[in-house]
Amino acid sequence: MRKLIRSYTFRTVVQGLITIWAVMTFTFFLIRLMPGNPAQIKIDEYVDRYGMSEDQARQQVATLFNYDPDQPVFEQYVDYLSDLVRFDLGRSLTSTETPVAEQILRFLPWTLFSVGLALLVAFSLGVLVGLAMAYWRGGLLDNVMTVFASVIYAIPDYIIALLLIMVAGVQLKLIPVGELYGGSTQGIEPGFTVEYILDLLKHAFLPVFTYVLATIGGWMLTMKSSTISTLGEDYITVARARGLPERRLLTAYVGRNAMLPLMTRLAISIGFVVGGSAIIETLFLYPGLGRNLVLAIGLRDYTTMQGIFLVIAISVVVSNILADLLYGWLDPRVRLGGDKGTE
C-alpha cells in the first residue's frame, strides 16, 4: 500500500485528479459570475419578439429550461459534483433533452482531428526548420525564416484566417471558400474510404493551414534557440571528433537533445487543442468543440460550458502526463521522475 502511494504513477494520477477538480470548481463558479444567465437570455428574446411581459416570459422559460436561476449556486455545485462522480455531465440547459456528453462526442473528434493534425504538422515542420536554422546559423535560410517566423508569429490567428479567406479566397479566387467550409461534404458516406478521408482533409485544410501558420513561427524560433545552446554542448564536439556522419549527429545528438525543452511546450499546446480553436472554427464553420463553446457561452448554457471546460482540463492533464512519459522516453535522466543520476 505504502509502495503504491509512493509510486510515481499513483502520485501523477492523484495530482491530475486534483488539478481537474480545481479547474472544474474554479470554472463552475466563474461562469456563474457571468452577467446574464440562460433563462434571462431566452426571456429577453420572448419579451422582444413575442411581446410577453417579463414575468410571463420568465414563467414560460421556466417550463422550457431545466434551470432554476434562484437555486443557490452552492447547491447547484453539489448537484453537479454528485452527477459528475457518476460520470453524468448533465443535459444542455438550452436544449433540455440533449445530454452534454452527446454534444461533446459529436464535436470533439473534429477538433481533435483538425487541431491535432495542425499541431503535428506545425511541430514537426517547425522543429525541422528550426534545427536547420540553428545549424546554418546566419545563413540565408536562417535569415529568411527568422523574418518569416517573427512576422507570422505576431499576427493573431483570426487575422491570418480572415486574410486567408479574403485574399486567397475572395480576391484571388485561389480557394473555393464555400466548398471548404464545414467538416465534410454532405452525402459522402463516412467510413475508412479514400474518398471520405480525402474529403475530411479537404475540409480541414483551412483551419489546419491557419493553425500551422499561426504556431509554426513559435516552434521554429524555440527550436532554433534550443538547438543553438545544444550545439554549444561538449558532447556535440566530441561526437564530431568521433567522426560521426552529420545525419546521425543532427538527429540523435543535436536534434534529440534540442527537442527536450520543447516537450513542455508541446504538452501545453496539446492542452490548448480544444480551447484555442474557438474563433477559427467559428470563422470556417468547422463543427468542432470550440465553435460549440462559443455558442454555449453566448447562450450561457452552463452545463454545456462546464462539460467543455472539463474536457479541456482533462485533455491538458492527460497531455501533461503523456508529455512526461514522452519526455522520459527521450531523456533518460528524468525517467521515473527522479533526478537520481546526478552525483
Add this chain to the structure above:
Amino acid sequence: MADGSVVLSVEDISITYTTQRGIVQAVSNVSFDLHAGETLALIGESGCGKSTIVLGLIGLLPKTGKITTGKVTYRRRDGRLIDVLGLNKEQMRQFLWNECSMVFQGALNSLNPVLKISSMIYDTARAHGMRADEAKKRALSLFEKVRLDPLRVFNSYPHELSGGMRQRVLLATALLLRPQVVIMDEPTTAVDILTQRSIIKVLKQLREELNFSVIFISHDLAVAAEIADTVATMYAGEIIEKGPVSEVFYRPRHAYTLGLLEAAPRLSTGAEELMSIPGSPPDLIDPPKGCKFHMRCRFVTDECKTTKPPLQASSPT
C-alpha cells in the same frame, strides 16, 4: 618506448581567429614530431593555444578559426603518408578515430545524455565501418582493461556513471578503433585526485599493451611528468621549449617553464610555498615584440624586448 618512426609530423603550423577586434594569432609557427609509441605533453596556461593546435589537427576549429600556414603529415600503419590538412570532409571524418582519436576534458558533458553508452559505441563503430558485434566485443574488453564492469557500463546511460567512470569510458572509446594517435585534452582536470591517479595508471598500462602515441595536453606539469616521454611548453601560441621529460622537468631552460614548475603543487611543498607567475598572457591580436614572455619574466633583459634570446639551461630551485 618510441621506436623512432614519426607518426605525426607538424610543421610550422599557424592558426588565427577572426574576431571583431581583429585577427588573433592563436598559434604561430609550431612544429613538432610525434613518434610511434611516444607520449608528447603539451603544457601551458589556459589560452596558450595548446587546445587550438589539436582542434586544428582534427579539423574541428570553430568557423572563425583558420589554419594560415603549415603542414601536418600522418603516417599510416601501412606506411602511406597522409596530408591531414588536405583531407576533404569525408576523408577527415574517416581519419578521425580510425587513425587519431581524442579524449576531451570534462567527462561530465562529453557524453550525449540521451543515449546509452552502447549506442555511442555502435554509432562510432558504424561511422567507421566496424561491425556491431565486433565493436561490442572490443568495447567490453577495453572496458575491462580500464577497470570498469563491462556489461553494466555498456548498458548504462551517462548519468548513471560517476565522473571517473565516464572518463574511463571516454578513454576506452578513444581506443575502440585502434588509432595510432590519441589526443588527450586535460583528461584529468575534472576528476578528483584519486580518480586522476587511477586513470593515469590505466593509461600507462594501456599504452604498453596497445602501443599508441599520445598527445597529452595539460597545464599540470606533475601529471605530464608522470606520463610523458617528451614535453613541449607553449606560451602565447608558440612552443617555447621542447625536450625529453627529464630534461625539461629537471633543467627547464625557459623562464616560463620554470614558472610553471614553481606554480605546480607537490607533495613535498606546502601550499604557501607555491609561486604564481605574475601578470597575464599578452594580447595576441597585437603581440609584443621580442620574447612574448618578457613582461612577466623575472630574468628579463633589454635584449628580450626586441629579439628572442636563445634558451639556456638552468635548474629548478
Add this chain to the structure above:
Amino acid sequence: MSASADVRAVLSEKSLVQRLSSGTRGTVRALLRNKAGFLGFLGVMFFIILTTLGPLVIPYEGDPRLDRLRPGARSLFAPPSVEHPLGLDVKGRDVLSHIVHGGGPLILTALEAGILTTIVAVALGAAAGLLGGFIDQIISAASNFILTIPQFPLLLVLATIVTFDNRLGMALLLAVLNWPTLMRAVRAQVMSLKSRDYVEAAFALDLGLWHITTREVLPNMISYIVVNMIFTIRSAMYFIIALMFLGLVPLTEPDWGMMIFIGKQQGSLSNPEAAWMLLAPVLAIALFQLSLVLFTRSLEEVFNPRLRQGV
C-alpha cells in the same frame, strides 16, 4: 568546463563580469557586431522614436471627418494616398496618425506585463528551485493549475465578467496568466545551477539565500531571462490584442489594438480599400515584434559572449 573552453579563453580577453562592467563601449560594440541583431536594434529604436517623437510631428485626428465622404461611397474608408499614406479609417480619419499615436500605450502595457511576468516568474522560480520542498510543491502546483486552465476560453469568460479600467491591471492579469512557463524554466535552470560546484560551495559557505540568488544564480541566467522577457513582451502584446478583440479592456483611442478591434468589427478586411485600418496596426505589431526577435540576437551577444562565434 568544456572542450572549447580554451578557444573561448583566447577570444574573450575579459570575463563576463568584466565585460559588463567595462561600460558602454563594449556593449555598443556587442550590439553592432551582429548585423541582424543591429537591424533589430534599429527597428526597436524606430518604434520608440515613432511613438515618442512621432506624436510631436504628426497631429492626432480623433474626430470623425464626414466631410471626407467621397461621392458614391458608402463608407469613409479610403485607400492610401499621397496625403494619407496609410489611408482613412472608418470615421474618415488619417490611419497614419493613429499608428503614430496608438503604439505607445500598447507597447508600454506589453512592457509592463513583460517586466511583471518576469519578476513574478524569476522570484517564484528561484524560490522553488533554491528552497525546494514544500514551497517548491506549492509553487509547482499553482503553475500546474494555471497551465491547466485553458487561457483562451478563460478569456472568453473573463471578457464578460471583468472590465479592466487601467492598463496596469491588465498587465497584472497577464502576469498572473503567463508566469508559469518562465517560472518552470527558471526553476529548472536554478536546480541545475544549484547542483554545480560553485553554488554548492556558496551554500556550504552559508552565504545566505539572497546572496546566492543575486550573485551566483541570476548572473548566470541573465541572458536567458532577458531573452525570455522579450518573448514575454511579445506574448503579452498578443494577449492584449486578444483582450481588446473581446472588448475586455477599456476601448480608448488611439491604440493599435483598438484599430484592430474596430477594423474587424467594421468588416474592413472584406474591402481592399478599407483594409488598411486593420492591416496597418497588424503590420506595425508584426514589425515591432520582428525587431524585438532580431534584437534578442544582439542581446544574447551582449550577455553571452560564448555565442559570438556562431559555434
Add this chain to the structure above:
Amino acid sequence: MKRILLIVALFALVAVGFAPAAAQDAPDGIFPGTWPYSLPPTHHLNLFAAGGPHDSTGIGNFYRQLVVMPFGFYRWDSATYEGLLAESWGFNEDNTKYVVTIKEGTWSDGTPLTANDAVVTYAIGRILNWADWNYLSDVVAVDDRTVEFIFNETGAGYTAERLIMKTRIAPAATYQALADEATALIAAGKTSDDQEWTDLATKIAEFRPDVLLASGPYTYSLEDIGDSYMTLHWQPNSIYSGSVQFGEIRLWQGETESTTPLVLNGDIAWATNVYPPATQQAFVDAGIRLVNVPLGYGAALLMQHDTYPFNIKEVRQAMAYAIDRDENAFFTNGFGATGTEYMAGVLDTMVSTLLDADSIAKLNHYDFDVDRAAELMETAGFTRDADGKWVDAEGKRISVEYKAPAEFADFLGASTNAVEQLNEFGFDITLRAIPWQQTAEDIRQGNFQLSVWSWAGGNPLASRQFFGPIQRFNYVGLSDGQKGMNFPMEFEYNGEMINLDALINDVSSGFDRDAQAQRAGRVALILNDLMPFIPLNIISAAQPFNESILTGAPADGDPLYAAPLDDAWMLKLLLEGVVRPAGS
C-alpha cells in the same frame, strides 16, 4: 431515421401516383440563403421546444415560415393581412371571437390541414404560457376548416389578432397526444401552479418527433443539417408547392463575419445579416444589389432618471437638440441608418399610420440646433465654464459614464458618436464599452447613468412600438427590485394625473382605428416633450441580393420593403414564385 424517411418518400410517391393534381417534379433552382442554425444534437424537430425549427437557434423567424406556416402575412404599408394558411379571417360581428377558415390543403405527409391543427397548437401553447392566452379563453374547431378563437373579457383587439395571425400552426398528426393531455388538464381545472402542469410542460419540451411535417413548401430532416449548410427540401403537398420556384433552400451556417466571403463569392444570394458599411461597399463593387429593409428598431440613448441632471426635462431636451442625428446615424450603420425625424417613440415610417394628424403636427422634431440646446441648458440653471463645459450652480460639471455594448458595432458606433457630440457641446462623458449581456444587466438594475439600447421594434402595433425601452427597461416592465431607467410613469402632466404605462398598454386596444391613433398621438406627444430617452436613429439592413443568381426583387422603394423580417418581402415573393432563379 433512414427507414422513416424511406417511408415518407414512399408515401410521397404513392401520393404522387394516386393524386394527379400533385404530380409534379421539384423545381430546379437552389435558393442560397443563410441562418446561424445550431447543429444536432442541440437541433431537433420539436416545434415547441428551444432548439427546434421555430427557435432562433433553429432556422429562425424567416425560414421557419416556409416550413410551418402561420395564418397570415402582414402588409406594413397597408396595415392589412394577406392569407397564407388562412382562406378568410376576421372578427365576428360583436368582436367576441376571431374566426379563421383554413385553406383546403395538406401537410407534407398528405393528411389534410384542419381546424384541429390549430386547436392542438393552442392547447399545447396554453401549457407553455403563450402570450396568446392572455387574450383568449378558448379555441374551438367549428368544422373541418373553421376555427374560432374566443376572446376573454379584455382580450379582443388588434394585439390578439396579430398574435393569432402570426402563430405557426403545428400538425395534429404529431402533437395530438400531447394536446390531449393538455386538454385533460384544463378540463380538470389545473393551473400553471400545479405540478401536473409543470410535468406536462417538461414532457412537451422533451418530446422529439422523428419527422418534421410541413404545411409550407419545404421541409427538412436532421440528416439535412450539415456542418456548413443545411438544406430545406421542396415537398409536393403544400398549398404553395406549385408556385415556388426553388427545389432547395440552402442555408449557410454562420454570422456576419463568416458569411461575408460567401456573399462576395456568390455562394449566398440573399442574406439578412447587418453588414458594416465597408462590406456593403465591397458588395456593391462586386456587382451585388443591396436592398434596404428596415430592421424595425434603432439606437436610443437611455438615461437613468435617478441621476442628476438627467432628471431635469430641459437637460434631456437640450441633449436631443445637441446631437446631430444624421451624423450619428452614419456612424451607427453608414447608409443603413437614418436619423430619427419625428422623435415620436414609433418608427418614422409608422408615424402616419399610427398617429393622428393633429398630434403629428405638434411633434417637435428637435432639429440639430446647439443654440437652442444651450438656451435650454441655461434655463435649467447651467452656465459654461472656461473650458466651455456646462457647470451647474454649484460649479459641478456633468461628469458621467456612458455604458455601451462592445460587441454591437451599431450601438457602439452610435454611442461613441453621441458621446463625442455631447462632449463637444459641453458635457463630460466617459464612454465605457462592456459586454452586451453586462450592459443589459446594468440597465435592468438601474446601474448606469447613460447607456444605449433599441427603441421601437418589429411589431406594427403602436403599443408594441412604444414598449421599448420605456416599458421594457423601466421599473414597470421589469421583475421586482429592478428599476431600470426608473422614469416615473405616473405623474402630473398639463395639470392632469396620468399613468403613462396604462396609456401605452391601452393604445392599441379596441377596434376604433381613429381612437387608437388619437391615443397613440397623445403618448407620442408626451414622450416627445419629456424625452425620457432619445431615439437617435432607425437602423436598416442592406440585404445583399445577388441578381446573377436570383431575380424578382422589386425596385427600390417598393412598399413591400417597409416590413422587417417577420413580415419580410421575401416571404411573400418566394411563396408566390416571383423570386426565382436568374435566367429562368
